[in-house]
Amino acid sequence: FYYLDESKALEVVVKNPNLIADMVEKIRPIPDKLYPPEIEGAEDEIRDMTFSKAKELYGENLPEIVAKRINKELNSIISNGYAVLYLISQKLVKKSNEDGYLVGSRGSVGSSLVATLTGITEVNPLAPHYRCPSCYFTEFFEKGEYGSGADLPERECPDCGTQLEKDGFDIPFEVFLGFEGDKVPDIDLNFSGEYQASAHKYVEELFGKDHVFRAGTIATVAEKTAFGYVKNYLEENNIYYNSAELSRLIKGCTGVKRTTGQHPGGLIVVPKSKEASDFTPLQRPAEDVKSGTVTTHFDFHSLHDYLVKLDILGHDDPTVIKMLEDLTGLDARKIKLDNPEVMSLFSSTKALGVSEAELLSKVGTYGIPEFGTKFVRQMLEDTKPQNFSDLVRISGFSHGTDVWLNNAQYLIKSKTCHLSEAISARDDIMTYLINMNLDPLVSFKIMEDVRKGKGLKKDYEDEMRKFNVPEWYIESCNKIKYMFPKAHAVAYVMMAFRIAYFKIFHPLAFYAAFFSVRASEFDAEIIVKGKESVLHEIKKIQEIGNQASQKEIRLLIVLEVALEMYLRGFSFQIVSLDKSTANRFIIEGNQLIPPFGSLPGIGETAALNIEKERDLKEFKSIEDLRIRAKVSKTVIETMLNHGSLEGLPENNQLSFFA
DSSP: OTTSOHHHHHIIIIIHHHHHHHHSOOOOSSOSSOOOOOOTTHHHHHHHHHHHHHHHHHOSSOOHHHHHHHHHHHHHHHHTTOHHHHHHHHHHHHHHHHTTOOOEEETTGGGOHHHHHTTSOSOOOSOSEEEOTTTOOEEEOOSSSOSOGGGSOOOBOTTTOOBOEEEOOOOOTHHHHOTTSOSOOOOEEEEETTTHHHHHHHHHHHHOGGGEEEEEEEEEOOHHHHHHHHHHHHHHTTOOOOHHHHHHHHHHHTTOEEEEEEEEEEEEEOOTTSOGGGTOOEEOGGGOTTOSOOEEEEEHHHHTTTSEEEEEEEEHHHHHHHHHHHHHOOOGGGSOTTOHHHHHTTTOSGGGTOOHHHHTOSSOOTTOTTTOSHHHHHHHHHHOOOSHHHHHHHHHHHHSBSSIIIIIHHHHHTTSSOTTTSOOBHHHHHHHHHHTTOOHHHHHHHHHHHHTTOOOOHHHHHHHHHTTOOHHHHHHHHHOSBOBOHHHHHHHHHHHHHHHHHHHHSHHHHHHHHHHHTTTTOOHHHHTTOHHHHHHHHHHHHHHGGGOOHHHHHHHHHHHHHHHHHHTTOEEOOOOTTTOOSSOOEEETTEEEOOGGGSTTOOHHHHHHHHHHHHHSOOOSHHHHHHHTTOOHHHHHHHHHHTTTTTOOSSOOOOTTO
């Protein structure tokens, strides 16, 4: 503003903008508090449901520890307006269970006893305890004597002689809703992948299609991609920069918005009294106007404190459990979590009747979710878990960052501490420090800092030493970068243990379910040829080592389970035009019949078409198959080479003497 004199410039640049700013009302582009969806009477419904279930389990006169925990949680949930979120989750889980699909909880929702009692999660966060289903006798272990209720010895009720139920995983509520109970809760649920779409539809039925939207995501430029952009630009324009300037340019491009997408299972619910546009514009993912999906323009992290997000995620474990229940007629929820034979799988191969050398593994956990990878199998070998809480710890170790490697692994191997003492999940820290008599709020703050990778403040280290916390424990806290919630680990291990039960006692059902959810990764060309063919392919991939592709790594997982199945005396038939399904394995005698989709080159559409047409009418010839199932020449050749079309003529034969 050099063309104005000094006093006029001051008026234009400073005085007038301040005058205008003072005249503008204080407004926010979006509301500044949580607006949960409205369900009339949600608070009373959650309270009644909670106490009704509590009394069913623990009797009319609730033990003090139970009543105290319920009242504390309900006060936080209801006073902060979170009852609706609990009620929605309860309705979703109930609907899925009624339709025959178990739901797994994830994240820290299992830290809430109200979530347990309303049926949202199976994880009971109370201290390990006995309870009598007949006379309601209870005994709680609050000083860390046991890691979980499943670890308690079998016992009869001292009052009435009934076999006692064992429960409780010792998880503090604060991990879920914060120390003041006012943190917006995230209730994440794992539905069967087959049921996910039905769960989404049910939310739309509850709140109306105009009030439920897929959570938007923003995809940004990754560092490696930015490097490519910068490198290509400099080369095309014959520009040379030193490494420092190159790093600066790459850093400038990293994190820039590239495109938009949708969260795999996140739904944003807008209350009926509001419009979506009060909070966020709406759009189609990746600006695809033909897409039938509507997402929020702002990504769900930006809307977290203002609107309720439901995480309805698709997961393989509930699908596998459903298949196993259908194949065996058993209720997976009735499987005890202390079965010694199932427990032995995590430290040896004896229960499978197969030697370690034959199986190429010292433990029997091939195909068990959470425990089947090479990394976790090595962890099992190092720790030799003896009970359920040990498995929960191992799950925590495997999901944390700098929790196991260069930390707990060294401490356990050097016998500095036992497996049961090492830090594995974030809740361990708070529980341990409270047991060491530190102030609960200080214990909570230490846990929060450590789980976020911030290490320990000097004041906290001094406080820990004052209460005789060992030096190795303090050092361990300072190394951690990220920690898993214990409730998530418990929920995953419960699913894994149940699946392991079927592996021992209903092996063919286990293998049929395992391979069915991985039908596209199963290579029937290799696997049905027998044990030697499988072994040859395993060794081939192992020799490639770190250079193996993702496809080869996924195939290796399937091959390991197939090898185990052969070693246990079971085998595969070839893919059968008459008997195979599109994508599920069928049990026949001591064998499995693979689906059409397990043959390389036969995609989902072709497999479904073959099954559908075969069920309508028997194929008369290869030509008949090709025309009716609309399959390509390549698919026909694949089936011919495999032997699936043996005895089927090339063309339809017309008989003049019929």
